[in-house]
Amino acid sequence: MAQKQEEDDKVRLDKWLWAARFYKTRALAKSAIESGKVHCRGDRCKPGKEPRIGDEFQIRIGFEEKTIVVQALSIVRRGAPEAQTLYAETEASVAKREAAAAMRKAGSLGVSTDGKPSKKQRRDLFKFRGSSNDE
Numbered sequence: 001m002a003q004k005q006e007e008d009d010k011v012r013l014d015k016w017l018w019a020a021r022f023y024k025t026r027a028l029a030k031s032a033i034e035s036g037k038v039h040c041r042g043d044r045c046k047p048g049k050e051p052r053i054g055d056e057f058q059i060r061i062g063f064e065e066k067t068i069v070v071q072a073l074s075i076v077r078r079g080a081p082e083a084q085t086l087y088a089e090t091e092a093s094v095a096k097r098e099a100a101a102a103m104r105k106a107g108s109l110g111v112s113t114d115g116k117p118s119k120k121q122r123r124d125l126f127k128f129r130g131s132s133n134d135e
Helices: 002-009 013-019 026-034 080-086 091-107 119-129
Strands: 038-040 056-061 064-070 087-089
Touching (some): 013 026, 013 080
Antiparallel strands (some): 038 056, 056 064, 064 087
């Protein structure tokens, strides 16, 4: 049992991100870290970095950017409810993500990009751009 505890203390960042279910595969976690999408205290990380309990990471996945605090270490990928106990997202991060999602939703104007826009959609686009439809 002491060996198991010792192994959990030495966990790689890419393996922890995979176990915490931020990425589907460890390879995706490693490439995200190497491409600069994971930061610890404002600095870029390496896949071999050993996260510690209490460390704060900024993780960018798609449009979302999360700030999380490590609460537990694990090298085993388990179910989502158990994986969520490994970290806690900060309140500021939750508020920032919700505001960004609302901005993206409001910016779409309900215009679909499937095929040619309807007459009403064109008028809405012209109104949004501030140009006349004489062009």
